[in-house]
Amino acid sequence: MTDERHTLDDEIVARARIHAREVVAESDLAVDRDALEWTVSGRARRRAGACRWDADREVATIVLARRAYERYAWSEFAGIVRHELVHAWEFQRFGDSGHGPRFREAAARLDAPRHCRAFAEPRYVLRCLESDCDWTADRHRASRPVKTPARYRCGDCGGRYEVEHAASGRTWTTASGYGGAKAALGEEW
Numbered sequence: 001m002t003d004e005r006h007t008l009d010d011e012i013v014a015r016a017r018i019h020a021r022e023v024v025a026e027s028d029l030a031v032d033r034d035a036l037e038w039t040v041s042g043r044a045r046r047r048a049g050a051c052r053w054d055a056d057r058e059v060a061t062i063v064l065a066r067r068a069y070e071r072y073a074w075s076e077f078a079g080i081v082r083h084e085l086v087h088a089w090e091f092q093r094f095g096d097s098g099h100g101p102r103f104r105e106a107a108a109r110l111d112a113p114r115h116c117r118a119f120a121e122p123r124y125v126l127r128c129l130e131s132d133c134d135w136t137a138d139r140h141r142a143s144r145p146v147k148t149p150a151r152y153r154c155g156d157c158g159g160r161y162e163v164e165h166a167a168s169g170r171t172w173t174t175a176s177g178y179g180g181a182k183a184a185l186g187e188e189w
């Protein structure tokens with residue numbers, strides 16, 4: 001992991017904690033912030049946030065997706081933080097959590113979205129092939145950099161990159177590679 005990503009993860013946790021402190025202070029939802037931990041996932045592709053419960057330690061851990069932070073405006077991301085805070089409160093208070101009436105009522109008090117935000121997995125991921133570069137970019141459409149990667153370069157270092165079809169994991173670096181992957185996948189494309 002690069003220092004840049006460490007810094008970004010620290011920023012995400014710092015902003016989420018401040019937001020949590022504010023909304024808990026404003027509402028009367030008794031979230032125990034001493035029994036609450038935060039972490040950032042760099043791999044989560046589908047879920048913007050999650051809340052895990054360690055019943056032995058009685059500690060709730062809110063997991064926030066780095067991709068969601070990068071993709072959403074803060075106001076939307078803050079809603080994800082509040083949604084997960086409600087899960088944390090349910091775990092701390094009742095030992096379980098879901099999206100039932102109890103959750104909905106508490107979510108309304110925090111003005112949190114009722115549904116876990118799922119974010120669209122990109123169809124394609126561009127990834128730099130240089131060993132000292134960890135540039136990636138998401139693409140939802142088969143744009144030219146997806147179809148003819150050899151004609152383009154990494155957005156950070158100018159090196160070559162590969163394209164991955166996210167659902168299948170197939171990769172290519174050339175236009176013919178793209179054609180071959182597409183033909184091989186057929187219906188699943």
Ligand SMILES: [Zn+2]
Binds near residue numbers: 087098099115116
């Ligand atoms: Zn949820």
Ligand SMILES: [Zn+2]
Binds near residue numbers: 130154
């Ligand atoms: Zn690069």
